[in-house]
Amino acid sequence: MRSDRRGRxxxxxxxxVDRLDLPSPFDAADFIGALARLRGRPIELIPVRxxxxxxxxxxxxxxxxxxxxxxxxTTPLHQxxxxxxxxxxxxxxxxxTAPASSAAARVLLPDLPPALVxxxxxxSVYTEPQExxxxxxxxxxxxxxxxxxxxxxxGPEWPRLRTLFGGxxxxxxxxxxxxVDGLDGADG
Amino acid sequence: xxxxxSLVAATLFLSFALYRxxxxxxxSDPAQRYIAGFAACMGAAxxxxxxxxxxxxxxxxxxxxxxxxxxxxxxxxxxxxxxxVGLSLRPAGPDHGAQGRQIRLAVVVLVAEAAVLLMAGVRAxxxxxxxxxxxxxxxxVYNVLFAAYGTWCLLVLTRELVRQTRQVAAGPMRTGxxxxxxxxxxxIVWTLWVLTYVPMNLTQGLHTASEDxxxxxxxxxTAALATGGATATWWARASGGPxxxxxxxxxxxRTHRALEPLWSALRTELPQIALDPAGxxxxxxxRAEFDLYRRVIEIRxxxxxxxxxxxxxxxxxxxxxxxxGTAAASVGPGERSAEVRxxxxxxxxxxxxxxxxxxxxxAGVHPAGPVSQxxxxxxxxEVAWLLLVTAAFVxxxxxxxxxxxxxxxxxxxxxxxxxx
Numbered sequence: 320m321r322s323d324r325r326g327r328x329x330x331x332x333x334x335x336v337d338r339l340d341l342p343s344p345f346d347a348a349d350f351i352g353a354l355a356r357l358r359g360r361p362i363e364l365i366p367v368r369x370x371x372x373x374x375x376x377x378x379x380x381x382x383x384x385x386x387x388x389x390x391x392x393t394t395p396l397h398q399x400x401x402x403x404x405x406x407x408x409x410x411x412x413x414x415x416t417a418p419a420s421s422a423a424a425r426v427l428l429p430d431l432p433p434a435l436v437x438x439x440x441x442x443s444v445y446t447e448p449q450e451x452x453x454x455x456x457x458x459x460x461x462x463x464x465x466x467x468x469x470x471x472x473x474g475p476e477w478p479r480l481r482t483l484f485g486g487x488x489x490x491x492x493x494x495x496x497x498x499v500d501g502l503d504g505a506d507g
Numbered sequence: 508x509x510x511x512x513s514l515v516a517a518t519l520f521l522s523f524a525l526y527r528x529x530x531x532x533x534x535s536d537p538a539q540r541y542i543a544g545f546a547a548c549m550g551a552a553x554x555x556x557x558x559x560x561x562x563x564x565x566x567x568x569x570x571x572x573x574x575x576x577x578x579x580x581x582x583x584x585x586x587x588x589x590x591x592v593g594l595s596l597r598p599a600g601p602d603h604g605a606q607g608r609q610i611r612l613a614v615v616v617l618v619a620e621a622a623v624l625l626m627a628g629v630r631a632x633x634x635x636x637x638x639x640x641x642x643x644x645x646x647x648v649y650n651v652l653f654a655a656y657g658t659w660c661l662l663v664l665t666r667e668l669v670r671q672t673r674q675v676a677a678g679p680m681r682t683g684x685x686x687x688x689x690x691x692x693x694x695i696v697w698t699l700w701v702l703t704y705v706p707m708n709l710t711q712g713l714h715t716a717s718e719d720x721x722x723x724x725x726x727x728x729t730a731a732l733a734t735g736g737a738t739a740t741w742w743a744r745a746s747g748g749p750x751x752x753x754x755x756x757x758x759x760x761r762t763h764r765a766l767e768p769l770w771s772a773l774r775t776e777l778p779q780i781a782l783d784p785a786g787x788x789x790x791x792x793x794r795a796e797f798d799l800y801r802r803v804i805e806i807r808x809x810x811x812x813x814x815x816x817x818x819x820x821x822x823x824x825x826x827x828x829x830x831x832g833t834a835a836a837s838v839g840p841g842e843r844s845a846e847v848r849x850x851x852x853x854x855x856x857x858x859x860x861x862x863x864x865x866x867x868x869x870a871g872v873h874p875a876g877p878v879s880q881x882x883x884x885x886x887x888x889e890v891a892w893l894l895l896v897t898a899a900f901v902x903x904x905x906x907x908x909x910x911x912x913x914x915x916x917x918x919x920x921x922x923x924x925x926x927x
Contacts, residue, residue: 325783369811369814375808375811390811393807393810393811394807394882394884394889395882395883395884396803396807396882396884396885396886396888396889397804397807397808397811397889398884399884400804400807444779445779445781445782451782454782455782458782458797458800458801458804459797461800461886462796462797462800462886465800465885465886468885483536483538483539483542483592483595483596484680484683484684484687484736484737484738484739484740
């Protein structure tokens with residue numbers, strides 16, 4: 320029963336990730352920048368030194384923008400994963416149901432008035448389905464990016480060359496052509 | 508030999524044309540039609556110019572002259588299509604004005620070639636084309652025109668392929684572009700080879716109606732390079748994907764198992780790092796790459812969560828000696844070997860785990876990991892590093908010493924609970 324639920328969750332996350340247009344070479348900050356442009360809402364990345372009493376990644380949603388606060392004193396791959404975990408909350412639409420306050424937000428962004436904070440999601444443990452889903456999506460994004468890096472060429476000419484000499488019939492749509500619904504996936 | 512070369516070239520070109528035709532079905536880029544058209548024209552020309560095919564056709568009807576005319580025009584038209592592919596590869600994209608001019612020029616050249624060949628009054632028979640004595644120079648003009656225009660088309664394509672090759676990062680596409688560049692250069696040699704017939708055209712009025720041995724071999728090698736280059740990304744996907752997958756899965760499985768001691772020690776003290784606490788410890792083979800990635804992230808999560816328990820002098824103690832016990836203190840912190848740095852990280856983790864297990868209170872301010880920023884941001888680099896750390900965690904005497912020190916320190920703290 321439990322494994323069925325995990326299997327369904329994994330398949331749902333894979334569908335979401337398969338629809339994403341990943342930059343090549345992959346960079347989490349570039350990917351999140353494209354995501355922000357697609358949604359028409361800025362996403363600010365705020366590196367912090369990890370502390371005992373706060374999670375290593377936090378997504379804070381306000382009326383104006385989203386803030387991803389992440390531990391900067393860990394390895395580059397781990398930093399990318401933390402960033403993608405928080406971005407996955409945005410991709411999956413978790414921010415719509417998250418709680419509206421957090422002690423972590425007050426510690427991390429003390430200048431941000433609590434009244435402006437609409438939602439807060441923290442990467443700490445994976446007991447909540449939303450956290451499990453975000454963690455799975457982040458993991459699938461980076462493993463897919465690693466696969467693309469291994470098999471696919473890179474460079475500014477790549478889309479055109481892929482059309483002519485690759486297996487694709489047409490140039491794949493760019494991020495600007497994709498809808499937010501497309502990113503959100505079936506369970507968004 | 509001429510038959511073999513011609514038929515190999517024809518098979519490769521026609522197979523590639525079919526492959527491209529299936530792709531065109533899904534696409535709308537005109538350049539794709541040029542590529543497919545080139546392969547179809549060149550493949551058909553090579554097929555009908557194979558001596559064995561010409562001989563078979565001759566048994567059906569005396570069509571040598573017609574076949575020769577058509578196959579020559581097909582090859583020239585293939586050159587035109589290559590020119591259009593080259594123009595479409597230009598940085599600013601296809602220039603429709605330039606394309607229009609080139610198409611008009613191509614029509615003029617094709618008509619002129621056909622007219623010259625007809626005016627030569629060539630009669631092809633038994634694989635040999637003959638022009639009357641007073642029209643031999645028409646045959647020579649035809650061959651010069653064919654060689655000059657074909658070479659021009661191939662030079663335009665070569666220039667664009669070289670430019671694209673320089674701009675594309677290393678990978679299957681660049682390999683493919685290089686192969687296509689070699690094919691275009693060899694194609695120039697193949698095209699210019701026709702000039703070796705000019706003296707015979709002028710003195711004897713003779714020309715081969717079918718492919719000779721040199722042309723058929725050049726054609727086969729060119730076809731192999733061109734089609735291999737144009738499908739390099741497909742081969743790369745096949746060899747880097749389905750074909751190589753079992754090897755990658757096995758490697759990931761072994762690495763996953765090799766990281767078990769470090770991951771297991773962290774997970775025992777910090778069960779919250781596991782995404783799937785009830786999941787099997789041994790990965791399913793076909794999902795081993797994903798599970799390896801998860802293991803790496805969970806180790807890093809554990810490392811981060813252990814920070815409050817890192818000993819204050821974590822970066823100093825273990826750095827004094829390497830895994831082999833040799834002194835490393837004379838080497839600067841930034842110059843320490845990877846092994847020594849791995850021992851430092853393993854010793855720090857081991858000491859922190861001991862501290863946490865013994866119930867030491869977490870520190871408010873804690874040192875950052877000594878090497879976290881020095882690892883490249885790829886899964887492969889992180890895995891390679893963690894394998895070193897795990898090896899040190901399991902077997903390094905320095906790490907064992909760090910554990911003992913941590914236990915002693917914790918015991919001392921318990922016996923003397925005054926704040927320090």
